[in-house]
Amino acid sequence: MDRFEAMTILLRVVDKGSFSGASRDLGVPLATVSRKVNELTKLLLRTTRKVEVTDAGAAYVTSARRILGPDAFSRKSMRPSGLPPASYMPPVAS
DSSP states (O other): OOOHHHHHHHHHHHHHHHOOOOHHHHTTOOHHHHHHHHHHHTSSEEEEEEEEHHHHHHHHHHHHHHHHHHTTTOOGOTTTTTSOOOOOOOOOOO
């Protein structure tokens, strides 16, 4: 699994509050979003109506935001699929 791809998808699910919203925003199939998030078990509680972040998920989201950087979702950093390019290297804090 590509960790940056999984982080990007997870953050978009958290920001949108739904798997389908993340799927639309990223331009990837809903099945891909679901599969990637399922690979990161115990981070989200999913019901038919909403997505909630667990305590472990909140810590992961904080780390993922720091790793991916503030412009992780900017159009210029996205490839056509809506995910950051494979060569994306997040900024390093000094």
